[in-house]
Amino acid sequence: xxxxxxxxxxxxxxxxxxxxxxxxxxxxxxxxxxxxxxxxxxxxxxxxxxxxxxxxxxxxxxxxxxxxxxxxxxxxxxxxxxxxxxxxxxxxxxxxxxxxxxxxxxxxxxxxxxxxxxxxxxxxxxxxxxxxxxxxxxxxxxxx
Numbered sequence: 001x002x003x004x005x006x007x008x009x010x011x012x013x014x015x016x017x018x019x020x021x022x023x024x025x026x027x028x029x030x031x032x033x034x035x036x037x038x039x040x041x042x043x044x045x046x047x048x049x050x051x052x053x054x055x056x057x058x059x060x061x062x063x064x065x066x067x068x069x070x071x072x073x074x075x076x077x078x079x080x081x082x083x084x085x086x087x088x089x090x091x092x093x094x095x096x097x098x099x100x101x102x103x104x105x106x107x108x109x110x111x112x113x114x115x116x117x118x119x120x121x122x123x124x125x126x127x128x129x130x131x132x133x134x135x136x137x138x139x140x141x142x143x144x
Contacts, residue, residue: 050066061084064080083096093108095107
């Protein structure tokens with residue numbers, strides 16, 4: 001199959017649009033911060049590793065990395081990735097991961113009342129449009 005430069009450019013544009021849409025779905029359009037809990041810092045998930053979050057208002061960014069030998073994030077044994085997301089006033093957190101292996105995850109978490117634990121679900125996708133799921137489950141993150 002021969003890919004012309006027009007087809008290649010169209011594929012590149014489509015990929016870029018998909019990336020923007022994926023990250024947009026994980027980011028809040030609001031910038032309020034007065035009553036939004038602060039979740040900046042390091043969060044540990046047993047067997048997975050460390051999630052390090054930076055928060056500006058209700059927007060989150062960061063990284064997820066293994067800590068100990070044998071740590072991995074999810075069924076695909078992913079070893080690390082970049083994170084975007086958002087948090088609402090009620091402590092609901094949406095975290096989107098772009099993994100180094102080209103897959104994506106989205107977590108829906110709830111912050112505990114004391115602010116030291118996130119509990120929730122994860123969904124792992126083979127593409128940014130979230131049309132093909134590779135699995136899902138539940139887990140917790142503990143503030144370090």
